Amino acid sequence: MERRRFLQLATTGCVATGLMPITAMSVETRIVHPARLIMIFLRGGLDGLFAIAPVADPRLAELRPTLARTALEKGMPLGNSGFAAHPAATLFADWYREGQLAFAPCAGTTDRSRSHFQAQDLFELGSGAITGGSGFLGRAAGVIEPNRRSVAFTREVPLCLRGGDSEPEVAPLSGSGLKIPEGNLRNALLAAHRGQASGRALEQAIATEEEIVAAMGMDAQAARGAPGIAGFPRIAETMGRMLRANQRIALSFVDFGGLDTHAGEDGVLTRVLLALTSALQALRQTLGTEEWARTRVVLMSEFGRTARENGTKGTDHGHGGLFLVAGGNVAGGRMLGDFPGLGDNVLHDRRDLPVLADWRDLLAACLRASFDLSEPALNRVFPGRPGRTYSV
Template identity: 60%
Template sequence: MPSRRRFLQWSASGLAVHAFNAFAIERAPQAPGRLIVVFLRGGFDGLFALSPVSDPRLSELRPSLSKTVLSQGTALGSTGFSAHPSAKALADLFASRELAFSPCAGTTDTSRSHFQAQDLFELGSGATHGESGFMARAAQALSANSNAISFTREVPLCFQGGVRPPEIAPLSGSGLKLPEGRLLEAIRWAHRGQRTGDALDQAIATEEQIQSAMGMEPQAARGAPGANGLGRTAGTMGRILRGNPRLALAFLDAGGVDTHANEEGALSRVMASIGEGLVELKTSLGDTEWRRTRVVMMSEFGRTVRENGTSGTDHGHGGLFLLAGGAIAGGRMIGDFRGLGDHALNDDRDLPVLADWRALLAACLRDACGIPDSALNAIFPGRPQQNFAL
């Protein structure tokens, strides 16, 4: 019987060829700069990746999850934070001033609902319902045709409602997720009674077992591929963008970070792939394109500061914001961090949001693409007046 990996490779191979062939090297006008948004669906635990090792409460609140970083982590300058060994690539980018981070970033949502917080992020208006997403409004502000691309299977909410939809180039790899709902049922019916149908049933069962063992909620990913596949897909993304300098805005989402249990093993693999993906993206873009590119990575919310009884964490509030690129003001922490004391936490359990996502993204769009404040106010209505130099 074909393996789950083989079945996903069969499904993905056509997408890979189509995406790469559809975006040949072109000679269209180059945009001023580029913003790539990588959205980690599921609530990523930034305190695991980059930990405040100088805070004495870290080992008390995270007795198992802090052991490795306290003994083997890489110090991030004088910030008081260290990178987990699996995030060594992030530490290297930080050391070369090509990466900066904000430990207490996020949205205004306090529901701890994946879906509400994700919608709030993608709409960018401070509301959970709206007619357009923030990247659609940003594309319109750039006043250029075909300036946006989404490395997803469908137009994501952040790009919906625009005058012109983004180009779509789904990335492939063994991290490709199976579809859900009516589409999945139609595919199963089409393969019923065939060898490929048996392989599909096996793939579904294996995927469910993996998610259950990791203590994750697969629904939180909303069909996005696993973040542990970023190391394999980032090169394709970089080559497409390098060959198409007009593409000023790009979006990619990934799941598999909702770690309610056994977090050390699951996130170690994810972090290694994220770091590998950023390095591969930098390499495939080349020096010139890397210098005009800013890569933002964040999640809908962070996790609880205290680990739970199953060596995992639960839904929190403030989370990690990563910014990478060849011309950023890297090698530093963005915004504030007030420690892990009870008085500094949100609801006595989470990191607070000290850097609003709209202000951070607005600064990236201003610095990368030259969008003026008047347009940024329309892209992010109601954004707080936090000024960041990124």
């Protein structure tokens, strides 16, 4: 809390004097690796084959007579990887060309249940177990530099951030926010709740609200977006500003739902991809070139979906799915891991993409590249990971 207060005063002061960049840098001299990682978790099972489609695979059109049509006709190729970005997500192809984005088409967890909820828990825990008290971002915050922290831009504390050494920080950027009027009532409540989980949450609300206000130049209301992924572009802009103003935040987490496209997938995912890519664009712009170069954005879902489209122009729960990493300093323009094609004999249970790149190895690669973490440290974050290395 001490350190945190100090930073707040510093950033608030900066806003007042208009000298934010210089002052912020002088505050941050103690940070050795000023990198950051932003995890975007898409709940519900993103259909990776829709977003980035293997258009060179001869079976694509046969397996997905309606869902692959747009990508086959108007997709934007990702180099000569054989994949093309859906027209609603041409940003992926642009960034790939710039060398700022890499993707793994067959990434995923060890989940066998095809249950959203179990697979999400497995993903967020990152321990290989389906139950437990600590998530991988919570543990990661404990092994990077001690003065750096993690924050979730969500309403509630995600499992991913729970169980770390420090109280998780959340900075919800939709809804009515964290403001608690100052005065006697606030002090009375802090006293009444002191020492309890509810008291720590109250203190956290007060501290984080001050930070949002500082980053936004006092207009905290303007910082908030609509609920759901439609509000993500606005939220991403605020995230960018907050991250720029608070080098303390090394790890960020944000999540969205609405990806469970069992029926009428085309319309739903087109809207999602448009919101997602304009949010990514906003994030990059707000951060600016220098900060973008220190940033890795990771995007993943709890599982992919069936290779074959189902009887209702959608897809059902699958296994392997899409992993994306983007950033100014990413070893991009590449595909990570293998893609075995869509032949029945290579599909998992003859229906889904297999998992050829373990989520823990991919995320460990990102943490290693960003924060120069040692193998023992990475093993504490992701115990029991297979240990394949990826260059990201």
